[in-house]
Amino acid sequence: MSNLVSCLNGTQISQVVRADSLDDATKMNLLEKIIDWFRGDVQYQALAELFGKIADIKKGEPGQAEESNFQIETDRMHAFAGLRQLALPEYRDQFKYDCCIGKKEGEFGCTVRIGDTVIYEHNNIVGDPHSHERFKLGLGKCGMALEDACRSGDSTSVLDVLQIISHEVRELAAARGTDAISVVGKDDYMGDDGEADGGATSQTWSEAFTLLMQPLSTGSQAMLLSKLTGDLGEMVMSALRDDGRHLLSSLTTSLATTMERLAEESAAKQDGTKLMFATGNIQG
Secondary structure, three states, rough: OOOOHHHHOOOHHHHHHHHOOOOOOOOHHHHOOOOOOHOOHHHHHHHHHHHHHHHHHHOOOOOOOOEHHHHHHHHHHHHHHHHHHHHOHHHHEEEEEEEEEEOOOEEEEEEEEEOOEEEEEEEEEEOOOOOHHHHHHHHHHHHHHHEEEEEEEEHHHHHEEEEHHHHHHHHHHHHHHOOOOOOEEEEEOOOOOOOOOOOOOOHHHHHHHHHHHOOOOHHHHHHHHHHHHHHHHHHHHHHHHHHHHHHHHHHHHHHHHHHHHHHHHHHHHHHHHHHHHHHHHHHH
């Protein structure tokens, strides 16, 4: 289903996004049906699969008077991230996940939208604001926002996302009982507490970057590494002070390590396949 979006035009996608049932989502006029019959029901299958993806995001949607929780919303966020990755890279910024995080239990809400259409919204999500699931949501949102900012090539947008990531890492570090870290940069990119007085532990960094990258495909992570170690990364780095540079450096190091590990795993699989064929040839 990697070519899902390219199989459908804007009107068809809009139809699916607004549909309340499979019949509504797959509605076609007679000419469209005849064309699709010659193409092997490709359009119908694309409409149905897109509707199924969106239905997964809406699954178990509670009424606004009912409570949701971080586990349910984490599953929903990852379902949305999967849908978002099916879109062509240049249009992924039209798939927005946003969450508002308060300081107290219950002060949490999220919104999922495609273009201008809200497909899910809830403002009564409860749970421990220091839980692992809560940080999955906050950092997952940051991961998607960082992908959009890097793809746009806008250094100011990247700096803004890094500021939010910095806040999340500080909160995560506090929840884990370790020192906090802030992005300290020029003007608007000062950390909440001004000059940082400590650094998060390597375990906190590892957890934060794992959660940050979870909603992103391998291709998106490779794009981030390329952008953040290229000209865009240099512009961003020049606008940061020591702790901000440490955050960016740690992030690119984590991405590079991930890419190297994936390359090694891919090479090992290829070697295993070659060995299997070679063994098969000998036995034959």
